[in-house]
Amino acid sequence: MTSRTKTPVPIHVTASEIASNITSTPSSRSLISDLEAKHYYHGLHSKAVLIARTGMTEWKPPTGPEPYFVPKTIRTAGKHQLQGLWEEELGPQIHQVMEENGVRWTSTDVDRIGNASEEAAPLVIWIGVMPKTLSREHGQAIAFECKMLLLKRKIDDVEVEIRESMVTRYTGPPLEKPAPTYNPIAELLEPLTSTLGLPICNEKTPDSNGTGGFYVMDSESKTYLITARHVLFGEEDDNKIYNGGLASQPCINVLLFSPASFNTYLKKIEESIIDQRVFIDYAERGLKAPADKADRDWWEITLSKGNKTMDALQKHYDYVAKHWSKTTDRIIGSLRFSPPIVLDEKNFTQDYALMEMAPDKIDPDSFTGNAIDLGTEICPGRFTSLMYPSPHNSHGFKYPVGRIFKIQGIIPPEELSKSTMLDPNEIPSLIVMKRGLATGLTLGRVNEINSFTRTYFTDTTPKKALEWVICPYDSKSPPFAAHGDSGSAIVDSQGRLGGIVTSGHDNLDLTYATPAFSILHSLQTHGFKVTI
Numbered sequence: 001m002t003s004r005t006k007t008p009v010p011i012h013v014t015a016s017e018i019a020s021n022i023t024s025t026p027s028s029r030s031l032i033s034d035l036e037a038k039h040y041y042h043g044l045h046s047k048a049v050l051i052a053r054t055g056m057t058e059w060k061p062p063t064g065p066e067p068y069f070v071p072k073t074i075r076t077a078g079k080h081q082l083q084g085l086w087e088e089e090l091g092p093q094i095h096q097v098m099e100e101n102g103v104r105w106t107s108t109d110v111d112r113i114g115n116a117s118e119e120a121a122p123l124v125i126w127i128g129v130m131p132k133t134l135s136r137e138h139g140q141a142i143a144f145e146c147k148m149l150l151l152k153r154k155i156d157d158v159e160v161e162i163r164e165s166m167v168t169r170y171t172g173p174p175l176e177k178p179a180p181t182y183n184p185i186a187e188l189l190e191p192l193t194s195t196l197g198l199p200i201c202n203e204k205t206p207d208s209n210g211t212g213g214f215y216v217m218d219s220e221s222k223t224y225l226i227t228a229r230h231v232l233f234g235e236e237d238d239n240k241i242y243n244g245g246l247a248s249q250p251c252i253n254v255l256l257f258s259p260a261s262f263n264t265y266l267k268k269i270e271e272s273i274i275d276q277r278v279f280i281d282y283a284e285r286g287l288k289a290p291a292d293k294a295d296r297d298w299w300e301i302t303l304s305k306g307n308k309t310m311d312a313l314q315k316h317y318d319y320v321a322k323h324w325s326k327t328t329d330r331i332i333g334s335l336r337f338s339p340p341i342v343l344d345e346k347n348f349t350q351d352y353a354l355m356e357m358a359p360d361k362i363d364p365d366s367f368t369g370n371a372i373d374l375g376t377e378i379c380p381g382r383f384t385s386l387m388y389p390s391p392h393n394s395h396g397f398k399y400p401v402g403r404i405f406k407i408q409g410i411i412p413p414e415e416l417s418k419s420t421m422l423d424p425n426e427i428p429s430l431i432v433m434k435r436g437l438a439t440g441l442t443l444g445r446v447n448e449i450n451s452f453t454r455t456y457f458t459d460t461t462p463k464k465a466l467e468w469v470i471c472p473y474d475s476k477s478p479p480f481a482a483h484g485d486s487g488s489a490i491v492d493s494q495g496r497l498g499g500i501v502t503s504g505h506d507n508l509d510l511t512y513a514t515p516a517f518s519i520l521h522s523l524q525t526h527g528f529k530v531t532i
Contacts, residue, residue, distance in 0.1 A: 043071025128165030172329025197435030436485030
């Protein structure tokens, strides 16, 4: 199907741009001018920068009182003798020419590219190269060398064009940057950001939900996410080592949100929109009620804020529904390594998995690294007092501007159950926090004495393990963790990483965790030189 544009869209050109344009002649092909490079592909979605072309048709800048560029369009190649030569012969030869000349090419296409208003369009071998890697002089030489390959085969109706272009995978968007506290969707946006607490699941076992724990990086700057092994392996797991680097191991993709948890997330946004509609109706009625000027001004401000919040909520819902609904859009990485669940040297349960993050999900401009979003539900003053409940505690904790609390180091093994911090009753108690899929942001207290658990199996003898224990913050607080929080990173008031949630009591009284030092030591032992 041919796409046509009846009326060209005017693009105004400055006099200096027109003056800089240099045309080409058959006898001496001039280099592409800045103006032609910038506007040659006007009308195409890419607006690609032209580097070189072999066609001798003169490109003319627009003139007149309202100059405009004639838009171009791409059409299919149709029947041509290149069909029998391209894949096995001509295409590879063109690739060889470029590679021998150090051209960092990204794609070679065969299309018809011409003016949208014209019926016919010339066939073009369209070469894409990495931006800023090929000069116009070098590009022109390469283009004509490729053209010679065509002429040797008596193909004189095909031109060669080189432009800057990258090939990208059509995946979902990268993880978001946390929104400022004053943004009405700050709390709703949090699950889509790179802060710790990502809701995750195995693509093949979506009924088992969990939470991403903390990030580690290797010497090649690859980013990995640690979680609990049992989050990504179902009940049928044979508890054997998994190494995604081996061809014999199946690929295990990891999703942001299971289908069920994603629907719950969308419903939460919908409920916020409904609540906001009620609030706007309330503000509108307040504005209509008899009142003095001060009251009317207050209602007007309230209504204005309400409408802005509604607009933000609706846009967020539309964005999430459009860009995150598909399972393929929510693949954030794949499992790289996971040892069987065993006891470490200190008899702690070692339950973890190493997931390699997909590069397209990590935007350097928005990636937070190891940081917890403290949310908007607890104000800074209250949060600070909760972290240091006794006046006898000395501390340097300051609520972070922007709510993003950075992790700095890990809690040493000797301090995991030997805190110098006191609770209101002057009892030693290390205050910790975590953000998970099920219970969100919660605070808890590390027990001074570790626990033992005993797991029973049908085919082997029961196994006893030592557990690092976290209690609820106090009698009025929710459980520290629940089903779905496995994998969550546990962090103290100094920003030190303690471990990840792995299990707990069925009645949610106590939470058990695998210490971070145990996980990092195990990774080093298995050849993964990673750091937090």
